[in-house]
Amino acid sequence: MDSGPMSVDSAALDPPSIPNGANEPKHGGYSRFELELEVQSLANPQYLNYLASRKFLTNPAFVAYLDYLQYWRRPPYLKYLTFPTSTLKMLELLQQEKFRQDIISPDLAQALIADGMKTAVEWHREG
Amino acid sequence: MDIPMAKDLDGRFDRLEKAVNAMVDSVAKNTPSEKIAEELVAAQENLYDGLKLLERHQNNHARIQQLRQETALYDTQIKDIMTSLWNMRKELKAVPTTTHPTTGPKYQFTTAELLAYARRISRNTLPPPGVTNGVDMSTPEPSSQPTQTPFTSFNTSFTGTAAGTPGPAMSTPTPNPTLDPTQTTTTTSQQTTTAAATTAKPTTTESKLPPHLQPAVNPLHNAAFQPWPTEAQIRSGGLAAIQRLVDAGIDPRGYDPEKEERRRQAEEQARKEAEERARQEREVAERRMREERERMARERERARMQQQMQQQMEGAGAGAAGVDGRRDGGGGVAGAGTDKPKQFTFLGADDDDDDDEDED
Numbered sequence A: 001m002d003s004g005p006m007s008v009d010s011a012a013l014d015p016p017s018i019p020n021g022a023n024e025p026k027h028g029g030y031s032r033f034e035l036e037l038e039v040q041s042l043a044n045p046q047y048l049n050y051l052a053s054r055k056f057l058t059n060p061a062f063v064a065y066l067d068y069l070q071y072w073r074r075p076p077y078l079k080y081l082t083f084p085t086s087t088l089k090m091l092e093l094l095q096q097e098k099f100r101q102d103i104i105s106p107d108l109a110q111a112l113i114a115d116g117m118k119t120a121v122e123w124h125r126e127g
Numbered sequence B: 001m002d003i004p005m006a007k008d009l010d011g012r013f014d015r016l017e018k019a020v021n022a023m024v025d026s027v028a029k030n031t032p033s034e035k036i037a038e039e040l041v042a043a044q045e046n047l048y049d050g051l052k053l054l055e056r057h058q059n060n061h062a063r064i065q066q067l068r069q070e071t072a073l074y075d076t077q078i079k080d081i082m083t084s085l086w087n088m089r090k091e092l093k094a095v096p097t098t099t100h101p102t103t104g105p106k107y108q109f110t111t112a113e114l115l116a117y118a119r120r121i122s123r124n125t126l127p128p129p130g131v132t133n134g135v136d137m138s139t140p141e142p143s144s145q146p147t148q149t150p151f152t153s154f155n156t157s158f159t160g161t162a163a164g165t166p167g168p169a170m171s172t173p174t175p176n177p178t179l180d181p182t183q184t185t186t187t188t189s190q191q192t193t194t195a196a197a198t199t200a201k202p203t204t205t206e207s208k209l210p211p212h213l214q215p216a217v218n219p220l221h222n223a224a225f226q227p228w229p230t231e232a233q234i235r236s237g238g239l240a241a242i243q244r245l246v247d248a249g250i251d252p253r254g255y256d257p258e259k260e261e262r263r264r265q266a267e268e269q270a271r272k273e274a275e276e277r278a279r280q281e282r283e284v285a286e287r288r289m290r291e292e293r294e295r296m297a298r299e300r301e302r303a304r305m306q307q308q309m310q311q312q313m314e315g316a317g318a319g320a321a322g323v324d325g326r327r328d329g330g331g332g333v334a335g336a337g338t339d340k341p342k343q344f345t346f347l348g349a350d351d352d353d354d355d356d357e358d359e360d
Helices: A032-043 A045-053 A060-073 A084-094 A097-102 A106-122 B003-028 B034-094 B111-125 B150-159 B181-200 B211-217 B231-235 B238-247 B257-316 B320-334 B348-359
Strands: none
Touching (some): A032 A045, A032 A060, A032 A084, A032 B238, A045 A084, A045 A106, A045 B231, A060 A084, B003 B034, B231 B238
């Protein structure tokens, strides 16, 4: 998939409502909440590298979307993240233009992967 | 004993000595004087007083010494307490605490919520036991205390010694898709034989499993832990599903495969019903057509018969007598002259008409 033209003109939407079982519009079988919960995919450095290589991270509309997704940092949305640390860190980094440009380097992605996996094992050893 | 006390006592001794000397002199000169004797008594009493004072002084001194000792003791105690307090403070300050950002919003939550959340995310934040991502967990980190967490101890026992030791991972309900029952039994028997061999020749047997058997006892052998969604998880997600829809040329906006499926099924149902109805209608029409055809065939038959009759009648105009005679003869044989052959019965009325016409 390629970064096609996207509109930045539309005003930022409010975050989706928490699903309550009511009938809500589905997009491809998924509610907006479910789809935007996949913000967690951004925690995967490889995926970020993929997005960068497809020029998503330089698309103003996508950057605006990344900014919009920051609502996951606060309740009541926060508690639905099952990969909270890596997701929020990447979301924070992705707000910086430099990181959005740098992540196109496979070396950086690999370094992030290696560091993340090492830290995941080591962080609970202290004490 | 300090100097003023000694001087005081010395003075008293001197006075007594002088008084004694004066007394001795007066006795020697044989001029006893009452005044000298009184002076001697006074000097003696003075010395007694001095000695009593000295006793008190000594007691006081001892008390002071004792108090000093006590003070020193308490001083050391205070110092100890201060030192331990200081150490405690240092330890407290050394305890790593979560640094809360002073700015930014703060959110309320309950301990129960926090624990529930921790339980929910733990499988994504903590690697399963034995999974090390290639990090050597048997040696402690250089910076941290050499504490044995359950994970490292398990890891050591698992990779280092005792291949058959049931580690914590064996009791954890980890789903194990790679290990099929037959493999398990072979592994168990292998372990049993290994154990038997170990008891037989404990000095020569290798306590470690050969590398090719390690995946069999450790389902997480060489497994890696990623603190983020894997590519497979992303590919099975909703965004990927939408991408597939877009690739298939379907606008995912407001598109619900379940609803579409229901709609498709409903359409299928409607189509089947329509077909059924059409079939029934066709059958009815066919039946009608068949009946129509039969009716027409009957009519044609009747017309043919009629024609035949007419022809017969016309042909019989010349030799009617012969026919009548034949008929009568036949009737005579049958014994019922009024009966006509069956094929003519229903043409009776026409017959008469025809006869009339013919006669006219």
